[in-house]
Amino acid sequence: MHVTLNVWRQSSNKVDGHFETYEVADINEDMSFLELFDVLNERLLDKEQDPVAFDSDCREGICGMCSMMINGQAHGPETGTATCQLHMRKFNDGDVITVEPFRATSFPIIKDLAVDRSAFDRIVESGGFVDAPTGTAGDANLTLIPKAVADKAMDAAQCIGCGACVAACPNGAANLFTSAKLMHMNLLPQGQPQRFDRAINMVETMDAYFGSCTNHGECQAACPKEISIDFIALMNKDYAKAQLKNRATASQK
Amino acid sequence: MSKVSSPDLDAKIPQGSMAEKWDNHKFASKLVNPANKRKFEIIVVGTGLAGASAGATLAELGYKVKAYCFQDSPRRAHSIAAQGGINAAKNYKNDGDSVKRLFYDTVKGGDFRSREANVHRLAQESNNVIDQCVAQGVPFAREYGGLLDNRSFGGAQVSRTFYARGQTGQQLLLGAYQALAHQVALGNVEMFPRTEMLDIVTKDNRAVGIVTRDLVTGDIQSHSAHAVVLATGGYANAFYLSTNAMGSNVTATWRAHKKGAYMANPCYTQIHPTCIPASDDFQSKLTLMSESLRNDGRIWVPISKDETRAAADIPEDERDYYLERKYPAFGNLVPRDIASRNAKTVVDEGRGVGPLKNGVYLDFSDAINRLGQSVIEERYGNLFEMYERITGENPYEVPMRIYPALHYTMGGTWVDYNLMSTVDGLFVLGEANFSDHGANRLGASALMQGLADGYFVLPNTIGNYLAPLLGEKIVPTDAPEFVEAENAIHDQIDKLISIGGTRSPDDFHRELGKILWDNCGMERSKESLEKALEEIPKLRDEFYKDLRILGSDDEFNQTLEKAGRVADFLEFGELMVRDALHREESCGGHFRVESQTPEGEALRDDENFAYVAAWEYTGDLTKPKLHKEYLEFEEVHLAQRSYK
Ligand SMILES: Cc1cc2nc3c(=O)[nH]c(=O)nc-3n(C[C@H](O)[C@H](O)[C@H](O)COP(=O)(O)OP(=O)(O)OC[C@H]3O[C@@H](n4cnc5c(N)ncnc54)[C@H](O)[C@@H]3O)c2cc1C
Numbered sequence: 057m058h059v060t061l062n063v064w065r066q067s068s069n070k071v072d073g074h075f076e077t078y079e080v081a082d083i084n085e086d087m088s089f090l091e092l093f094d095v096l097n098e099r100l101l102d103k104e105q106d107p108v109a110f111d112s113d114c115r116e117g118i119c120g121m122c123s124m125m126i127n128g129q130a131h132g133p134e135t136g137t138a139t140c141q142l143h144m145r146k147f148n149d150g151d152v153i154t155v156e157p158f159r160a161t162s163f164p165i166i167k168d169l170a171v172d173r174s175a176f177d178r179i180v181e182s183g184g185f186v187d188a189p190t191g192t193a194g195d196a197n198l199t200l201i202p203k204a205v206a207d208k209a210m211d212a213a214q215c216i217g218c219g220a221c222v223a224a225c226p227n228g229a230a231n232l233f234t235s236a237k238l239m240h241m242n243l244l245p246q247g248q249p250q251r252f253d254r255a256i257n258m259v260e261t262m263d264a265y266f267g268s269c270t271n272h273g274e275c276q277a278a279c280p281k282e283i284s285i286d287f288i289a290l291m292n293k294d295y296a297k298a299q300l301k302n303r304a305t306a307s308q309k
Numbered sequence: 310m311s312k313v314s315s316p317d318l319d320a321k322i323p324q325g326s327m328a329e330k331w332d333n334h335k336f337a338s339k340l341v342n343p344a345n346k347r348k349f350e351i352i353v354v355g356t357g358l359a360g361a362s363a364g365a366t367l368a369e370l371g372y373k374v375k376a377y378c379f380q381d382s383p384r385r386a387h388s389i390a391a392q393g394g395i396n397a398a399k400n401y402k403n404d405g406d407s408v409k410r411l412f413y414d415t416v417k418g419g420d421f422r423s424r425e426a427n428v429h430r431l432a433q434e435s436n437n438v439i440d441q442c443v444a445q446g447v448p449f450a451r452e453y454g455g456l457l458d459n460r461s462f463g464g465a466q467v468s469r470t471f472y473a474r475g476q477t478g479q480q481l482l483l484g485a486y487q488a489l490a491h492q493v494a495l496g497n498v499e500m501f502p503r504t505e506m507l508d509i510v511t512k513d514n515r516a517v518g519i520v521t522r523d524l525v526t527g528d529i530q531s532h533s534a535h536a537v538v539l540a541t542g543g544y545a546n547a548f549y550l551s552t553n554a555m556g557s558n559v560t561a562t563w564r565a566h567k568k569g570a571y572m573a574n575p576c577y578t579q580i581h582p583t584c585i586p587a588s589d590d591f592q593s594k595l596t597l598m599s600e601s602l603r604n605d606g607r608i609w610v611p612i613s614k615d616e617t618r619a620a621a622d623i624p625e626d627e628r629d630y631y632l633e634r635k636y637p638a639f640g641n642l643v644p645r646d647i648a649s650r651n652a653k654t655v656v657d658e659g660r661g662v663g664p665l666k667n668g669v670y671l672d673f674s675d676a677i678n679r680l681g682q683s684v685i686e687e688r689y690g691n692l693f694e695m696y697e698r699i700t701g702e703n704p705y706e707v708p709m710r711i712y713p714a715l716h717y718t719m720g721g722t723w724v725d726y727n728l729m730s731t732v733d734g735l736f737v738l739g740e741a742n743f744s745d746h747g748a749n750r751l752g753a754s755a756l757m758q759g760l761a762d763g764y765f766v767l768p769n770t771i772g773n774y775l776a777p778l779l780g781e782k783i784v785p786t787d788a789p790e791f792v793e794a795e796n797a798i799h800d801q802i803d804k805l806i807s808i809g810g811t812r813s814p815d816d817f818h819r820e821l822g823k824i825l826w827d828n829c830g831m832e833r834s835k836e837s838l839e840k841a842l843e844e845i846p847k848l849r850d851e852f853y854k855d856l857r858i859l860g861s862d863d864e865f866n867q868t869l870e871k872a873g874r875v876a877d878f879l880e881f882g883e884l885m886v887r888d889a890l891h892r893e894e895s896c897g898g899h900f901r902v903e904s905q906t907p908e909g910e911a912l913r914d915d916e917n918f919a920y921v922a923a924w925e926y927t928g929d930l931t932k933p934k935l936h937k938e939y940l941e942f943e944e945v946h947l948a949q950r951s952y953k
Binding site: 067068084085086087088090091094095097098101102104105106107109111112113114115116117118119120121134137141143145166167170172173174176177180181182184185186187188189190191192193194195196197199200201202203206207209210213214216217240241244246247 | 362365366369380381382384385386387389390399401437439440441442443444445446448449450451452453454455456457473474476479480483486487488490491493494500502525554555556588589591592593594596597695698699700701764765768811813815816857859860864865867868
């Protein structure tokens with residue numbers, strides 16, 4: 057196969073970036089999209105040109121490190137797939153492919169296609185945990201958790217924190233990411249004691265870093281784990297309840 | 310048969326019966342009182358399962374922690390990719406499991422090359438690990454009654470594996486990461502992401518800090534502390550192609566090795582039988598398909614090496630179900646190493662399948678006929694989907710193609726019962742140490758070990774080292790030891806950049822990987838290992854003559870990062886081969902062609918090799934010094950494995 061790549065090049069966030077065009081010939085359709093970039097980089101290095109910086113680690117769609125806008129779509133055209141699991145057979149010989157970093161003001165560019173997503177860590181630090189210091193736990197089977205609850209919490213918990221939801225959102229909102237983490241905790245019995253404070257803290261931290269959600273739904277379409285925007289609705293409910301809830305009566309139905 | 314271990318390798322195994330050792334040790338250990346803990350600073354390098362759990366727990370206890378990882382967030386460590394599950398001796402299924410049985414299985418599974426006392430402690434702590442994870446909100450799979458579900462994994466005869474869909478590692482890591490993030494928010498942990506440790510700093514054979522490179526700005530920085538913990542993962546990527554994440558590397562433990570930390574059993578590597586074969590030379594990593602597939606899939610190759618027909622067109626009597634044929638009792642469920650070696654044999658015979666003839670079939674058609682497609686879909690749906698995504702082939706219609714790949718490394722930094730290396734104050738946890746799996750690791754036991762080390766072992770043993778240091782100040786980072794280490798790092802980076810050759814770090818890495826895979830992979834012989842010992846130093850020389858790195862050291866420079874890691878693999882790889890050459894027995898994942906039974910099975914030599922081989926760096930890569938820690942088996946009696 058042969059493809060033409062228009063790739064965003066920007067040596068740091070202190071300078072302006074631009075597109076650079078590369079012809080990449082003789083590639084194999086079984087390659088992943090990141091392997092295409094490995095090949096491009098080897099060839100650039102051969103020509104003494106600076107390789108394209110991009111993030112990746114597990115290459116199995118689970119670490120959330122890779123982050124490319126491919127033809128305007130976060131992680132490219134295949135649904136439910138991170139860039140590392142997108143293969144060249146999904147493209148045609150002769151295609152022109154535009155590749156940019158995940159764009160959002162809250163994700164400053166480090167170099168080329170690599171961005172800084174540490175604002176996500178700030179959201180988790182503000183409340184995305186159960187306060188259960190090591191050694192304090194009772195027997196794991198002491199608290200029964202209905203299967204449906206555990207499954208739903210797992211649906212939320214599978215978020216890989218890649219930031220595709222933010223990159224896809226016209227407002228650069230992080231509501232899908234935040235609600236996935238919040239509802240993972242808030243659906244489970246273990247999460248109940250801190251449920252309402254968690255909702256307030258995480259939502260407010262999110263608002264401090266990211267844009268606002270206006271229900272476009274682009275996030276759900278871009279999510280490589282196909283996390284549902286229902287979690288955003290659940291988050292909004294918990295946040296609203298949290299404003300009024302008397303914490304001292306929280307354990308009453 | 311007791312032989313005397315090297316005086317440098319005092320394992321500090323506690324007194325008492327096996328079941329009492331850990332309690333006795335905790336009771337005899339010195340304590341740091343709660344008000345004094347904040348006077349101690351601890352560096353934790355690596356925030357995968359082992360590092361994040363250790364960092365969070367130490368901070369909860371009151372220590373001041375600084376933690377480092379090379380990814381942009383601790384949540385992305387390689388641990389995230391573990392699929393299958395985590396073991397514990399809960400016996401929730403009432404099927405006869407116990408701490409004792411998990412201990413036995415692990416010592417036996419490790420082919421009698423691990424330290425009994427450590428393994429027993431691991432089995433004891435396994436239950437606390439599950440309790441801890443559940444308390445944090447890890448969404449393990451549940452049964453309809455709301456209880457935790459368990460399954461049998463990797464041939465175990467009891468169901469002791471806890472899992473969260475096919476994403477167990479992810480959920481466990483997120484639990485540990487969140488606990489760590491909480492401590493960051495409280496100001497007890499200072500987190501340094503996108504930061505790579507390039508050296509440890511010692512003073513009077515004590516670890517007093519580290520030197521790091523900020524991967525975004527290129528700044529070289531020193532960090533000082535009372536103790537240093539490495540939880541930097543395994544070295545499977547020495548082989549270039551493995552199931553490990555792209556960034557997994559040996560740099561931290563190798564550089565610690567050069568500062569005095571002995572490296573134990575580097576030749577013990579685990580090859581996983583069910584991975585997707587490589588499709589071309591640019592393959593960057595191999596993807597693991599869960600071992601559970603072997604429960605219903607049948608493994609075969611054509612009898613004839615000239616076979617060209619599609620799988621479905623090959624009649625039954627022209628197929629060789631070689632595992633079922635050779636191991637009628639266990640069939641397709643033989644242990645990982647046996648399944649792997651047999652796949653290699655048939656592929657080497659020219660009977661491999663697929664366009665490159667580099668795989669074997671894993672065929673579900675019988676299971677689909679017997680159970681119906683919907684049952685298979687329910688059991689393995691996500692795996693089938695993943696397979697199709699990667700290969701473009703639908704495994705409901707054509708058999709999967711699989712081949713073994715490097716997966717896990719049992720060897721690592723030598724540590725005593727306290728998890729302290731031969732450098733005082735340098736502790737090593739998780740896959741980075743050598744301690745619990747002997748020559749072979751059982752499925753679902755790495756996650757258990759990483760979390761046991763981090764949540765429960767280190768936080769209890771580190772006090773012993775720290776207590777006598779109360780009142781001592783950390784060594785200032787402008788002390789000569791730090792300045793010297795920083796200068797050495799600057800020199801090394803300058804040296805790499807100034808080579809100005811023509812080949813990329815990846816190119817050298819690929820070549821090293823091939824040398825190791827061909828000569829120190831599934832089968833090793835004196836001849837193949839000696840060949841590798843000729844080739845590796847040549848390749849290393851070539852590397853220092855012909856490496857090309859563009860750009861500078863004061864920017865985000867991924868070629869430079871890789872070059873540093875490859876430089877270390879090129880040195881470490883040689884030690885691995887030397888270790889494999891010296892161990893003239895087969896055990897666990899280490900199969901020496903010269904040491905096999907008449908039936909072609911691995912043959913251990915307990916008389917001569919029932920020891921841990923711990924190598925000391927002497928400054929000369931051709932002459933590492935061997936130290937032996939002899940292993941005593943008080944509880945589990947030495948016996949040869951048999952899966953016939
Ligand atoms: C595909 C796959 C599936 C697996 N499935 C299972 C399973 O089902 N069950 C099971 O028990 N085990 C499984 N394993 C094994 C298990 O996942 C690992 O052994 C375990 O997660 C290792 O954890 P760790 O904390 O020791 O290291 P890692 O998770 O590898 O973490 C290493 C950390 O060190 C950091 N680091 C490394 N070098 C440096 C440096 N120089 N400077 C700064 N930071 C550094 C990294 O950033 C990272 O944070 C699997 C492994 C693979 C590859």
